[in-house]
Amino acid sequence: MTPSPYANLQDLITARYSDASEVTVTDASCDLPHAMLSRGSCRTFLDRPVSQDVLNVLCAAALASPTKSDLQQRDIILLQSAKLRGKLAKLVSSQTWVADAPMIAVFCGNNRRQRLLHAWHDVPFANDHLDAFFNAVGDAAIALGAFVTAAEAVGLGCCPISAVRNEAHAVSELLNLPKHVFPFAGLAIGYPKEPAKIAKRLPLSVTCHVDQYSEDGLQDAVETYDTARRKIQPYTTQRLSDAFGLKNDYGWSDDKVRQYSQQERADFGAYIRAQCFKLD
Numbered sequence: 001m002t003p004s005p006y007a008n009l010q011d012l013i014t015a016r017y018s019d020a021s022e023v024t025v026t027d028a029s030c031d032l033p034h035a036m037l038s039r040g041s042c043r044t045f046l047d048r049p050v051s052q053d054v055l056n057v058l059c060a061a062a063l064a065s066p067t068k069s070d071l072q073q074r075d076i077i078l079l080q081s082a083k084l085r086g087k088l089a090k091l092v093s094s095q096t097w098v099a100d101a102p103m104i105a106v107f108c109g110n111n112r113r114q115r116l117l118h119a120w121h122d123v124p125f126a127n128d129h130l131d132a133f134f135n136a137v138g139d140a141a142i143a144l145g146a147f148v149t150a151a152e153a154v155g156l157g158c159c160p161i162s163a164v165r166n167e168a169h170a171v172s173e174l175l176n177l178p179k180h181v182f183p184f185a186g187l188a189i190g191y192p193k194e195p196a197k198i199a200k201r202l203p204l205s206v207t208c209h210v211d212q213y214s215e216d217g218l219q220d221a222v223e224t225y226d227t228a229r230r231k232i233q234p235y236t237t238q239r240l241s242d243a244f245g246l247k248n249d250y251g252w253s254d255d256k257v258r259q260y261s262q263q264e265r266a267d268f269g270a271y272i273r274a275q276c277f278k279l280d
Helices: 009-016 028-037 052-063 082-091 096-100 112-121 130-153 168-175 218-232 252-259 268-274
Strands: 074-078 103-110 157-161 181-190
Touching (some): 074 130, 082 096, 082 103, 082 168, 096 181, 130 157, 130 181, 218 252
Antiparallel strands (some): 103 181
């Protein structure tokens, strides 16, 4: 693979953020932040399997991550079966690259174990409301992020697959998920064919706050971000061009507005309720 063009932490932060401050910390304690700032979604993989030993370590690292009140309400399902991976890829057919991933993991929120503990101890479960679902979502999200960080640290590439929630019922059936367990996201895993591309992010001034939330200057900052990102990462296609037409200055905010001008996963709440969660 071609080496990354970003030699140091300053280069990486500047590539990500238009308002990056000067970095003065350069010692080995920044090795992990350097790796994290270098990351990017990987959708093209070498034809090389990921060993079970490596996957075992990554799962252990991911599940060592923080968890709400030590409840440990997350699970990882590794799709070792090529047949299962193929079936899952068909369920997210809008993302054809998924079928080429050497490994796919599905991260699940799991509130079932907690309820089983209550049954085994013959103690009523007194928190059958939205927070039970929300805590499991948080645990699954934290584990996913930790897995990605660990995987990329050992040279793997990853890309989350939120589209598993587009067909949540079918994914649950495919993976034999019981009530109170639900798919949070898939993750494609493999050895990348090429270095990750750095995706420019919104300025830190509008996403990293001090003492209290603020939207001062937000619209101007987004417009400036659109312009800067368009210069280095122009969209190759424009979403929903039949409905919205083509724009010469199509940018990130246009793309996100167009994406959410159409309903996505409108039935997910019904699925979660069918998994016996109460969302009040």
